[in-house]
Amino acid sequence: MDKVGNSIGQGIAQLGGAIGNAAEQQNALANRRLEMQRQADEFAANQSFQRWQDDNALEFGQSQQKIDPSGKGFTDTVSGIYTKRSEEFLKTVPASLQPRFQELVATARNQWIDKGAATEVDQRNTWYRTGITERQQTLQNQVFNDPAMFDAAKQDAYRTIDASGLSPAEKETLRKKTDEMFALTIGEREIRDAEANPVSAGSAAERLGVTGAVKTSRGGDAMSLLRKFEGFRDTPYWDVNAHHVGYGSDTITTADGRKVKVEQGTKVSRADAERDLARRTKEFEQGAAAKVGVQSWNNLAPNVQAALVSVAYNYGSLPDNVAQAARSGDVHAIATAVDARSGDNGGVNRKRRMEEANIIRGAAQISGNAPAFDPRSMDPRYANLSLSQRLSLYDQTQAAAQRGQTAIEAQQTAAYNSQKGALQLGIQTGEVSSSEQILSSGMNDSDKATLISALRSRQGDQIAIGEAVAAFQNGSLTVDPYSSDGRKRVDAVGDVIARSVPADQQQSANEELVRQTGTLPQSVLNNIRAGADSQVASKVQAAMQAASRFAQINPAALGRREGGDAIQRKVDDFDYYVNTLNLDPSDAARRIAEQNDPNKVRDRKALEPAAKEFRKQLEGADIGAMFDDSFMGWRSNPNVGFTEGQAAGIAADYLAIAEEQFYLTSGNTDLAKSRAEQEMKRLYGTSDIGGSKTIMKYPPEKYWPGMPGESDPYAYAKDQLITDLAEAFPDDPLLNPKKSGSGFVGTVDGRTVDIRDESGLSDYRNMIRDTALSRIVLVATPETGAEAKSNQLPGYTVLYKDENGNLQTLYGKQWRPDPQAVVSGARRQQQDRLGRAEVYQQTGQGLADFLAGGEIPMGAGSAWDNPEAQQAAPVPAQAPSAPVPSTPSPTVQGNLQNQRSQLFQNAQQSGLLTPGGM
Numbered sequence: 001m002d003k004v005g006n007s008i009g010q011g012i013a014q015l016g017g018a019i020g021n022a023a024e025q026q027n028a029l030a031n032r033r034l035e036m037q038r039q040a041d042e043f044a045a046n047q048s049f050q051r052w053q054d055d056n057a058l059e060f061g062q063s064q065q066k067i068d069p070s071g072k073g074f075t076d077t078v079s080g081i082y083t084k085r086s087e088e089f090l091k092t093v094p095a096s097l098q099p100r101f102q103e104l105v106a107t108a109r110n111q112w113i114d115k116g117a118a119t120e121v122d123q124r125n126t127w128y129r130t131g132i133t134e135r136q137q138t139l140q141n142q143v144f145n146d147p148a149m150f151d152a153a154k155q156d157a158y159r160t161i162d163a164s165g166l167s168p169a170e171k172e173t174l175r176k177k178t179d180e181m182f183a184l185t186i187g188e189r190e191i192r193d194a195e196a197n198p199v200s201a202g203s204a205a206e207r208l209g210v211t212g213a214v215k216t217s218r219g220g221d222a223m224s225l226l227r228k229f230e231g232f233r234d235t236p237y238w239d240v241n242a243h244h245v246g247y248g249s250d251t252i253t254t255a256d257g258r259k260v261k262v263e264q265g266t267k268v269s270r271a272d273a274e275r276d277l278a279r280r281t282k283e284f285e286q287g288a289a290a291k292v293g294v295q296s297w298n299n300l301a302p303n304v305q306a307a308l309v310s311v312a313y314n315y316g317s318l319p320d321n322v323a324q325a326a327r328s329g330d331v332h333a334i335a336t337a338v339d340a341r342s343g344d345n346g347g348v349n350r351k352r353r354m355e356e357a358n359i360i361r362g363a364a365q366i367s368g369n370a371p372a373f374d375p376r377s378m379d380p381r382y383a384n385l386s387l388s389q390r391l392s393l394y395d396q397t398q399a400a401a402q403r404g405q406t407a408i409e410a411q412q413t414a415a416y417n418s419q420k421g422a423l424q425l426g427i428q429t430g431e432v433s434s435s436e437q438i439l440s441s442g443m444n445d446s447d448k449a450t451l452i453s454a455l456r457s458r459q460g461d462q463i464a465i466g467e468a469v470a471a472f473q474n475g476s477l478t479v480d481p482y483s484s485d486g487r488k489r490v491d492a493v494g495d496v497i498a499r500s501v502p503a504d505q506q507q508s509a510n511e512e513l514v515r516q517t518g519t520l521p522q523s524v525l526n527n528i529r530a531g532a533d534s535q536v537a538s539k540v541q542a543a544m545q546a547a548s549r550f551a552q553i554n555p556a557a558l559g560r561r562e563g564g565d566a567i568q569r570k571v572d573d574f575d576y577y578v579n580t581l582n583l584d585p586s587d588a589a590r591r592i593a594e595q596n597d598p599n600k601v602r603d604r605k606a607l608e609p610a611a612k613e614f615r616k617q618l619e620g621a622d623i624g625a626m627f628d629d630s631f632m633g634w635r636s637n638p639n640v641g642f643t644e645g646q647a648a649g650i651a652a653d654y655l656a657i658a659e660e661q662f663y664l665t666s667g668n669t670d671l672a673k674s675r676a677e678q679e680m681k682r683l684y685g686t687s688d689i690g691g692s693k694t695i696m697k698y699p700p701e702k703y704w705p706g707m708p709g710e711s712d713p714y715a716y717a718k719d720q721l722i723t724d725l726a727e728a729f730p731d732d733p734l735l736n737p738k739k740s741g742s743g744f745v746g747t748v749d750g751r752t753v754d755i756r757d758e759s760g761l762s763d764y765r766n767m768i769r770d771t772a773l774s775r776i777v778l779v780a781t782p783e784t785g786a787e788a789k790s791n792q793l794p795g796y797t798v799l800y801k802d803e804n805g806n807l808q809t810l811y812g813k814q815w816r817p818d819p820q821a822v823v824s825g826a827r828r829q830q831q832d833r834l835g836r837a838e839v840y841q842q843t844g845q846g847l848a849d850f851l852a853g854g855e856i857p858m859g860a861g862s863a864w865d866n867p868e869a870q871q872a873a874p875v876p877a878q879a880p881s882a883p884v885p886s887t888p889s890p891t892v893q894g895n896l897q898n899q900r901s902q903l904f905q906n907a908q909q910s911g912l913l914t915p916g917g918m
Contacts, residue, residue, distance in 0.1 A: 041094045052089045071123030078116030082109045128164035135160045143185045179384040186381050187393035194401040200257045201401030202278020206271050208390040209378030221306035221366045223281050236266050246273030253279045284312045291318050292326040307356040335360040427455050465492040481519035481560045494521025514553045519560040532570050535596050541589030544574040579785045581657050582683035615659050638686045638693035642777040691773040697780040698788050705822045717817035722765050722772050775801040
């Protein structure tokens with residue numbers, strides 16, 4: 001039992017323990033759930049707090065953007081905002097977390113309020129500083145424009161600073177910066193003034209208190225010499241003609257740059273004297289430079305310039321002999337010139353001149369470059385600037401003065417050059433006609449001498465020009481075209497032509513000038529060159545035709561002027577294209593214009609190899625066959641030229657024309673060959689003036705009038721030519737039979753022919769015509785081509801082969817027939833035919849056949865042969881200088897049909913057509 005009871009008790013105890021453990025576990029679980037909820041609530045509250053802080057920052061920034069410029073009320077605004085936001089936030093916090101977050105929110109609120117207060121203070125101080133700065137800028141502009149406002153402006157700025165709520169330390173800092181700012185403003189004004197008035201910079205070192213710290217310039221070297229030679233005196237003294245003071249000056253220069261005349265009782269300080277010395281030194285340096293010449297002056301060494309300024313200061317200006325030596329740049333010559341003035345005024349300044357000369361030679365040094373610094377001379381407005389700041393202002397002032405001086409010198413040089421140019425122009429135009437006008441000008445002695453020389457030369461030129469123009473008008477102007485004087489006279493006459501002759505007559509006037517002098521004005525050649533170098537064909541043509549006419553008058557005329565050789569080459573090309581290649585002048589000009597175009601030259605260059613090959617293929621071409629107009633070529637080809645030389649020339653022309661056409665057709669060989677043949681036929685033709693058909697350029701049969709109704713229309717020309725040859729060569733046995741008694745004895749084809757008297761000479765020459773003509777060579781010259789192209793009766797050079805085989809020139813000029821014989825012959829033929837027609841009209845012989853459309857009997861019918869061709873008698877020839885007139889001679893009235901109708905009516909009225917009327 002006991003064991004059982006113990007076991008039961010133990011079981012019950014164990015059960016109770018188990019139940020107790022379960023309860024504890026339940027409690028622990030509940031506590032854990034509560035802790036987790038608390039942690040979640042706290043985390044959520046923290047997250048909400050962070051978002052609240054972020055929103056606070058955003059709200060602060062937005063409020064800051066709306067802040068008053070002075071910051072006023074910003075702290076209160078921030079406090080109100082964050083108090084309200086704090087209360088609203090705490091309402092969202094669980095009760096269990098309230099104590100903790102109340103503390104956090106309170107801390108954050110206080111921080112935002114403190115930040116707002118700091119922002120308000122910063123904004124207010126910024127407002128103070130901005131107001132002070134804006135006021136200072138206004139005052140700074142006022143001081144710059146009127147430096148006299150310096151003290152008043154500074155006091156105004158102080159009041160603005162003192163009225164602010166800034167800290168005492170910051171206020172003191174701002175006052176110092178204000179002092180510095182206004183001092184720098186005065187310095188900026190001085191810089192501007194120095195550029196406008198460089199002389200004012202001369203005493204800048206004293207005003208800035210940097211005299212002992214700056215390096216003396218070249219002007220300073222001169223000032224040192226003047227201090228030494230002149231000495232300083234603070235009370236006026238009489239010297240020659242005025243009171244002087246300071247460094248020997250009759251003026252003083254005030255602090256504001258004004259120049260004041262020294263009077264008895266004037267008192268000056270060293271600072272006043274230094275300002276005046278700086279100004280006067282600069283003025284004398286400028287005067288010396290102008291007299292010597294700016295370029296020559298600038299080439300002199302500093303010691304030489306300083307000594308020369310001292311000389312000029314002492315004399316009032318640089319003596320002429322010293323200035324002349326200075327222009328040479330020879331130091332020893334300059335020193336000698338200065339030394340030579342030692343005896344002036346009884347030698348009172350002998351020692352000074354000798355020392356100046358030694359300084360120029362380099363045998364003596366300039367001492368005492370910088371004057372002693374007097375603190376009283378420094379402008380008190382610069383007192384608050386450091387030495388480095390004052391030195392910076394000094395350097396800027398000197399640089400500005402240099403710029404200003406450069407500008408002034410440039411203006412002076414420009415004005416001087418303008419005046420000089422006006423005098424030079426006046427000499428050329430005649431407005432300056434006397435030396436006095438030059439002597440009274442502001443030119444230096446050297447330029448005066450040059451201008452006077454130019455005036456005298458121009459006056460001599462005017463006389464020479466007048467004589468040249470008069471000689472030209474008389475047709476007797478002769479010059480040496482290779483001398484400068486000769487070309488000058490031609491140019492002068494050319495200028496007169498350009499000014500006085502109408503534009504459309506200037507070419508002929510200049511041609512006459514070339515005819516008389518052998519050359520042309522340079523201005524005319526320059527105009528031609530401008531056209532010749534153009535890429536516009538019309539301009540090239542005008543230039544080439546003008547130049548070609550000059551070259552025809554005198555072949556050397558163009559080459560005698562500058563650039564004329566190049567023009568002559570282009571003229572040669574132009575004439576070659578026109579006379580050899582038979583191009584129209586406009587086409588020839590276009591070809592030259594293409595030579596002026598690099599692109600066209602490049603294209604032509606690319607075709608050169610093919611063009612050479614094409615030309616090679618045409619060598620040896622049968623040119624005679626081109627001019628054989630017989631059916632199927634059954635007749636022999638005409639001769640190619642009268643001589644082998646002409647034949648070679650014709651062949652060369654054909655090759656040149658073909659090559660040019662090859663380029664023009666862009667390398668088309670068939671088309672180029674066809675065009676070349678057609679061009680040859682236009683340029684050449686056949687002539688039998690020499691007895692047999694011969695190819696020649698400009699054959700006369702194309703241009704000379706033919707005798708109508710003759711088997712040989714040009715027999716009259718051949719007769720005239722043989723007659724002229726006989727007169728030209730009286731000793732030629734063929735042309736002129738020998739005198740024998742009252743008659744003559746000649747030889748015809750080896751037979752002796754007796755001629756009774758002079759009346760038989762005409763028949764004799766008809767007998768020897770063919771033989772004589774076979775000895776003739778006709779040569780077409782460039783003049784021939786020009787006459788043919790201008791519708792004039794062309795002439796030819798005639799060569800005659802004498803009995804010894806030598807070629808003689810007929811007259812040495814162009815020969816052409818007198819076509820009046822054609823006119824007279826044609827009129828006689830017409831009158832004869834009309835007379836016979838009238839006879840047949842009266843007799844009625846053959847009229848019935850004629851009216852029926854048949855032929856008029858011999859004699860009458862010949863009056864109506866080819867009436868269209870007989871409408872006008874041949875036109876009389878004109879001199880080559882005038883075109884052939886086109887006015888017709890008397891004509892047969894009406895055409896053939898009208899004539900038949902009229903004759904029919906006449907026959908009816910006369911009864912010839914009635915029965916029995918015959």
